[in-house]
Amino acid sequence: MRLGLGAQVEPEDLLEFTQLAQSAGAQPVATVTGRRERPDPRYFVGSGKADELRSTAEQHAADIILVDHALSPSQERNLEKLTGRRVLDRNTLILDIFAQRARSFEGKLEVELAQLKHIGSRLVRGWTHLERQKGGIGMRGPGETQLETDRRLIATRVRVLTKRLAKIKQQRETGRRVRAEIPVPSVALVGYTNAGKSTLFRALTGADAYVADQLFATLDPTVRRITLPGGTAVVAADTVGFIRELPHELVAAFQSTLTEAREATLLLHVVDASDPRRDEHIAQVDAVLQEIGAQEIPQIILYNKIDRLQTQPRVDRDADGRIEAVWISAQGRLGIDLLTGAIAERLARFARRARVRVPAAAGALRSRLYAAKAVRSERAAEDGALELEVELPDVELLELARRPGVQIIEVQGAAPPCEPESAYLQSTAVSSAPRGA
16 A cells, blocks of 8 residues: 555556565555645545545455555554454565575574564554453453563664674674775665676676576675776675665665765666656665765766667766766666776776885785785885885865874875875874985
8 A cells, every 4th residue: 555645656666566565575566656745644535534444455365564654553453454464564564574585694683673563552452362460450461471571582682683793793894904904995886776897897897696587686795806997906896775764764774785885985876767756765875874984985876777778888077077977778788888888987086105114013004005905115124124115085084194103104195184294194103213315
């Protein structure tokens, strides 16, 4: 069921909800739509529309009723009582899809935590037949006791899951810090669900990423390293697809995959070019990026599925000549070379050549820089230290400069705060050391 609030129901919204139902494994048999200025506090829809919903469900022998809106617990219970069937709102449906799709241990824990928080306020409907609480002798039944027991069990489980996820998050942060020591820029694929991110990820990396024509096919983050034209190494991450009215508990829960987007050097915003509502989807993805604090990260918009439009691959630039969009087909592998070239060009804007002096004992750091293919040349100084010519993004160069014993000798094309003389760029351990020529 889909209700237009203050306007008619958009066919595209109805189609998307049908895809959600099919992605969850349901087979839609009938659709009920309507229009209302504001939700009814009892059924969300009016009483007449609720009766129509009941008769339609009976006529088609429907097992469950799916509502493309977020219902309150009381509205959900009232509709179930009226129709005699289980009622699932939009949030519950998306949670169910996430529960089916999660594959990693962390993803499963995050889904379970979101589900427990969601059903916590809906426990009462399962124990109404035991309620005998009327305040008199002999009238205290097991209903309230069972509800309180269930609430305690859920609260205990939530605490356990929260602790486990905090430990996993700490482990992820440790791994992320280790990766940060290897100064490799990262790109993250973001976009509306079913826009073709996983297909593009497979085309870019060759990874065996799961690909399916369904919503939320990918939940768990997948990270792979790729080499761009010119030999630049880049870490690419595939992330969960966004959708309109994505439940906030899911945005809060799936921090593992969203963190990859929030900490990326460059975002690849994948858009279904054949979708008539692509501009609206772009705005909705940007809203989620703003919610997770990734709105300031540079983007390249990738208009995917151009084979459906019979359009040739191309690169769009803004007035300053900077690449802002690439038209590709991940399925047909059209324009992939343009995309990798565009990524290399955009990332080159973040990178600078610099001469760095590192202690002779910093063998691990030297190995990491070589592993990242960031070293362009090397020579030994008279005192045994090493002078490396590296090419790193500004952020990575600043992090490198703060390592004890590391000194930035020269930066090509430097601008504040990246000037070698700047204390901001130098490690406090060597800020007073003399600089070489």
